Amino acid sequence: MNGRVPRYHRIAEELRERIQSGDLGPGVRLPNQRRLARDFGVTLMTVRHALELLERDNLIRRQHGLGTFVAAPSIDYDILQLRRLVGELRAQGEPVSTRLLSSRFVAADRRVSAALEIGPRARALQIERLRLVDGRPMSLQRSFLPAPIGEELVKADLAATPLRQALEFKIGLVIVRARESVSAVRLGRREARELGCAVGAPAFESERVSFAVGGRAVVFDRVFIPGDRFRITRQLHFEGASA
Amino acid sequence: MNGRVPRYHRIAEELRERIQSGDLGPGVRLPNQRRLARDFGVTLMTVRHALELLERDNLIRRQHGLGTFVAAPSIDYDILQLRRLVGELRAQGEPVSTRLLSSRFVAADRRVSAALEIGPRARALQIERLRLVDGRPMSLQRSFLPAPIGEELVKADLAATPLRQALEFKIGLVIVRARESVSAVRLGRREARELGCAVGAPAFESERVSFAVGGRAVVFDRVFIPGDRFRITRQLHFEGASA
DNA sequence: CCCGCTCGGTGTTCTAGAACACCTCGGCCC
DNA sequence: GGGCCGAGGTGTTCTAGAACACCGAGCGGG
Numbered sequence: 275m276n277g278r279v280p281r282y283h284r285i286a287e288e289l290r291e292r293i294q295s296g297d298l299g300p301g302v303r304l305p306n307q308r309r310l311a312r313d314f315g316v317t318l319m320t321v322r323h324a325l326e327l328l329e330r331d332n333l334i335r336r337q338h339g340l341g342t343f344v345a346a347p348s349i350d351y352d353i354l355q356l357r358r359l360v361g362e363l364r365a366q367g368e369p370v371s372t373r374l375l376s377s378r379f380v381a382a383d384r385r386v387s388a389a390l391e392i393g394p395r396a397r398a399l400q401i402e403r404l405r406l407v408d409g410r411p412m413s414l415q416r417s418f419l420p421a422p423i424g425e426e427l428v429k430a431d432l433a434a435t436p437l438r439q440a441l442e443f444k445i446g447l448v449i450v451r452a453r454e455s456v457s458a459v460r461l462g463r464r465e466a467r468e469l470g471c472a473v474g475a476p477a478f479e480s481e482r483v484s485f486a487v488g489g490r491a492v493v494f495d496r497v498f499i500p501g502d503r504f505r506i507t508r509q510l511h512f513e514g515a516s517a
Numbered sequence: 518m519n520g521r522v523p524r525y526h527r528i529a530e531e532l533r534e535r536i537q538s539g540d541l542g543p544g545v546r547l548p549n550q551r552r553l554a555r556d557f558g559v560t561l562m563t564v565r566h567a568l569e570l571l572e573r574d575n576l577i578r579r580q581h582g583l584g585t586f587v588a589a590p591s592i593d594y595d596i597l598q599l600r601r602l603v604g605e606l607r608a609q610g611e612p613v614s615t616r617l618l619s620s621r622f623v624a625a626d627r628r629v630s631a632a633l634e635i636g637p638r639a640r641a642l643q644i645e646r647l648r649l650v651d652g653r654p655m656s657l658q659r660s661f662l663p664a665p666i667g668e669e670l671v672k673a674d675l676a677a678t679p680l681r682q683a684l685e686f687k688i689g690l691v692i693v694r695a696r697e698s699v700s701a702v703r704l705g706r707r708e709a710r711e712l713g714c715a716v717g718a719p720a721f722e723s724e725r726v727s728f729a730v731g732g733r734a735v736v737f738d739r740v741f742i743p744g745d746r747f748r749i750t751r752q753l754h755f756e757g758a759s760a
Numbered sequence: 761c762c763c764g765c766t767c768g769g770t771g772t773t774c775t776a777g778a779a780c781a782c783c784t785c786g787g788c789c790c
Numbered sequence: 791g792g793g794c795c796g797a798g799g800t801g802t803t804c805t806a807g808a809a810c811a812c813c814g815a816g817c818g819g820g
Contacts, residue, residue, distance in 0.1 A: 789792105
């Protein structure tokens with residue numbers, strides 16, 4: 275191990291080099307793993323070992339069934355800005371409204387169960403809301419809550435009460451922390467339809483896990499914002515606001 | 518993947534449970550990987566996958582050629598305390614002295630090259646010193662420095678000048694940070710001999726990497742302290758001291 | 761138009777070894 | 791006493807598949 279470099283390490287370094295040189299840009303899909311194994315002249319397991327290293331360094335993202343992608347550079351973006359933007363639009367007199375699309379219990383899929391740290395297929399409350407500005411959809415928000423919380427929450431009027439408020443005042447759960455990441459996606463059929471966009475249109479997707487006191491994950495939000503309706507700018511300055 | 522839990526995950530969770538329940542205590546050596554594979558009825562690769570998860574969570578430590586051990590709980594221990602203890606003994610009039618055992622260039626082994634971030638088998642200066650209290654060996658310190666630094670350093674009188682001072686005043690390298698871990702070990706032949714102990718006697722081993730301005734690793738220290746000569750206590754309060 | 765199913769593509773898990781690399785200890789030789 | 795070597799034990803890398811699980815797009819039926 276001292277003088278000999280394992281193959282998987284060499285492969286990882288070569289791919290790393292390609293990514294960091296810009297040869298493979300963010301979002302680019304790598305050849306499939308079997309192809310990579312052939313190209314590098316090794317077995318699939320050896321390629322997977324290399325990819326594991328790169329994924330651990332957040333250089334790539336492997337998506338089961340889809341492929342392996344160069345990870346987007348991390349955007350340190352505070353979605354509070356979105357809420358503040360909405361607050362600002364309101365202050366400017368632009369009509370901003372929220373439409374509750376649905377509220378139902380579902381079985382948590384892999385993403386939801388990981389985010390909320392609940393079992394696979396555990397029951398979760400899914401709430402879908404559309405945020406409209408001047409009657410036009412600005413964002414689609416899909417929120418998931420663990421079932422025990424959700425069962426208390428459906429008793430609240432979610433069309434009229436912001437979720438965070440409902441959590442705090444109806445259930446006594448205070449959100450004290452959130453973790454969020456934003457990526458560029460193409461809108462799927464469901465999202466495109468609700469947002470009035472073409473399927474495949476570019477959009478921001480924000481994923482946020484909100485934690486209550488004690489570190490417990492209580493809400494997993496996915497927000498889709500069409501790319502032509504929102505721009506991330508660094509010049510905006512805001513002070514306190516609310517959801 | 519939703520309903521089905523991979524075997525490696527089950528194995529990891531079972532071992533995790535055993536470790537966290539105290540069944541497997543810190544420092545305990547797990548059965549060898551081939552034995553674990555047999556016991557769990559899987560192949561070695563599957564066990565290794567499980568162990569990888571645990572190692573990533575710092576629950577275990579795999580040592581090539583030696584075995585797999587339950588990781589010791591992290592001891593946040595400031596070796597400055599050792600230096601301060603020596604300073605305190607001096608203040609109490611106990612004779613404390615340092616004896617330079619050797620100073621020579623060696624090829625960096627795996628541990629040294631990793632610590633100093635130099636190539637495998639690169640040249641490094643190895644300095645061995647014995648710290649004596651009242652004529653009795655208290656600790657054995659083996660320090661490694663990259664050769665370019667070491668070549669400047671051997672011109673200094675290391676028997677009379679503390680290493681850190683020599684670095685700062687003779688070479689202009691200021692240590693600004695160090696990373697350290699302490700583990701319980703059994704003394705090997707060389708260390709036991711120098712410290713006047715039986716081979717295999719229990720001892721503390723402190724490993725420390727010291728960084729200069731700019732984040733460069735400049736010294737890798739390994740200090741062996743026989744268990745019967747030093748006790749880590751929380752009641753000791755010290756203020757500034759020197760090496 | 762919407763929903764469900766199927767298919768092709770891709771990632772994931774696992775088996776079963778084999779060979780290599782590392783480590784320690786004891787013994788022997790200089 | 792120190793250094794080197796060999797043996798036994800243990801971790802690491804890698805091969806070569808096979809089977810399973812996931813995903814999205816397209817098509818067909820209601």
